[in-house]
Amino acid sequence: MEAAHRNHMPIHATQKLRVFLVFGGVLASLLFWMSGSLAQDPPKTKPPTFYRDVLPILEQHCQSCHRAGGIAPMPFETYEETRPFAGVIRRATQEKSMPPWFADSNVGRFSNDPSLRPSEIATLAAWAEAKSPAGEIKDAPPPRCWAESWSIPRADLVLKMPQAVPLPAGGDIEYTYEIVPTNFKEDRWVQMAEVLPALRSNVHHAVVYVRPPDSNWLRHAPVGVPFTASTLTDPEERRGAHWTDNDVLLVYAPGSSPDAWPEKMAKFIPAGSDLVFQMHYTANGRAASDQSSIGLIFLKHAPEQRVLTLQLTNDHFVIPPGAPDYRVEARGTLPNDATLLSFFPHMHLRGKRFEYNLIRKKMSADGKPDYEIEPLLRVNYHFHWQMSYRLAEPRFLRAGTELQAVAWYDNSKANAHNPNARAEVRWGEQTYDEMMVGFFDVAVPAGVDKPHFFIRKKEQQQVH
Numbered sequence: 001m002e003a004a005h006r007n008h009m010p011i012h013a014t015q016k017l018r019v020f021l022v023f024g025g026v027l028a029s030l031l032f033w034m035s036g037s038l039a040q041d042p043p044k045t046k047p048p049t050f051y052r053d054v055l056p057i058l059e060q061h062c063q064s065c066h067r068a069g070g071i072a073p074m075p076f077e078t079y080e081e082t083r084p085f086a087g088v089i090r091r092a093t094q095e096k097s098m099p100p101w102f103a104d105s106n107v108g109r110f111s112n113d114p115s116l117r118p119s120e121i122a123t124l125a126a127w128a129e130a131k132s133p134a135g136e137i138k139d140a141p142p143p144r145c146w147a148e149s150w151s152i153p154r155a156d157l158v159l160k161m162p163q164a165v166p167l168p169a170g171g172d173i174e175y176t177y178e179i180v181p182t183n184f185k186e187d188r189w190v191q192m193a194e195v196l197p198a199l200r201s202n203v204h205h206a207v208v209y210v211r212p213p214d215s216n217w218l219r220h221a222p223v224g225v226p227f228t229a230s231t232l233t234d235p236e237e238r239r240g241a242h243w244t245d246n247d248v249l250l251v252y253a254p255g256s257s258p259d260a261w262p263e264k265m266a267k268f269i270p271a272g273s274d275l276v277f278q279m280h281y282t283a284n285g286r287a288a289s290d291q292s293s294i295g296l297i298f299l300k301h302a303p304e305q306r307v308l309t310l311q312l313t314n315d316h317f318v319i320p321p322g323a324p325d326y327r328v329e330a331r332g333t334l335p336n337d338a339t340l341l342s343f344f345p346h347m348h349l350r351g352k353r354f355e356y357n358l359i360r361k362k363m364s365a366d367g368k369p370d371y372e373i374e375p376l377l378r379v380n381y382h383f384h385w386q387m388s389y390r391l392a393e394p395r396f397l398r399a400g401t402e403l404q405a406v407a408w409y410d411n412s413k414a415n416a417h418n419p420n421a422r423a424e425v426r427w428g429e430q431t432y433d434e435m436m437v438g439f440f441d442v443a444v445p446a447g448v449d450k451p452h453f454f455i456r457k458k459e460q461q462q463v464h
Helices: 002-006 015-038 050-061 079-095 118-129 235-240
Strands: 157-160 165-167 176-181 188-196 203-211 247-252 265-269 274-281 288-290 293-298 305-313 326-333 338-346 351-363 369-380 389-397 402-409 437-445
Touching: 050 079, 050 118, 079 118, 165 274, 188 203, 188 247, 203 265, 247 265, 247 305, 305 326, 305 338, 305 402, 338 351, 338 369, 351 437, 369 389, 402 437
Parallel strands: 265 305
Antiparallel strands: 157 293, 165 288, 176 274, 188 265, 188 293, 203 247, 203 274, 305 437, 326 402, 338 389, 338 437, 351 369, 351 402
């Protein structure tokens, strides 16, 4: 219509002109077809190559585990290392079993989500199908520089357990503790931290606590040597070994990532503090010894906010024998304002699903008390990949906000990891027992410590 208007052509054409236009269109189409038939087929898209297309994906999404000294059984740093696994990589990425990530994609967004984009999955598949060409090494991206065996950059300080812990070949191993003095002459703010087990295959999980100089927790326990609760002579300390109000510096479990906080946030270690390693070891058929370490990267100045690790825990459940979907929950309200940062769910071999929710109380249409649930995270739990989930956008929560953690357990024969489907299962330290812990991290003003955060103001009301 625009062309007709520009040429002042009437919209209605004569019959003679209409026939001419039709004949001309057919002729043009015929000539175009003939020219395409006589010409050579257009060149096909070049297949992806390792150096140009595949290696950038591996560096960004895979090498944190698949590298020399990483937790994966094979490195993917060079073409020679990667090529034999091209088919395995294609299958694992198409099935989305790698990179490991277990959060429901319909609930929340998380900054540490390593999932591949569809285009990246297609590139890896096309590379495998093209028989894994290397390409030109000049196309390779700059290699990522990893500190040896660590996922964080080179640490400002590495603190190692002073003595190795001897581990038996079999049987239950009681929680093992080792107190490590920091000898800090001044307060330190930790922006990044990572636990590095010497024997990953034997470490079920580790929790590193900060024991400030004025704390009485485990005050009569030996320093610099491994001990267990049963070896302590003080009955009160034997009971208190498993529960403490002291700050958690870091939680480690297989598959977990290091802590890394934004520039204006950090965890706090007062001058003169000790670090208390709580190690949960499991035997794997071979006697050995472990001497784990923690790497710390310090903030050079005091931050605006202090990070606290809190938890929602239920230790009073009983899972019936054979139950395929047993539900356990824990709830709590924030005593003061806080910014929600991340989650770390923890269960054992019967763990199936875990979720965190916000609970809002309201009145129903008929005037009765009611509530609504806002899901924050839903995880299809995997015992061998206990991961943290960091919110892409931290969430400010008012004092009185109610948080809920819900865990589901599969105690049936259908659970391949279940050590005994006929057992009635309760809270316990060993992996054939169960746990229900919903760790979560919050940011509070830098001058607020954990005891003061839990002081509730009388005038505070429940948030609705």
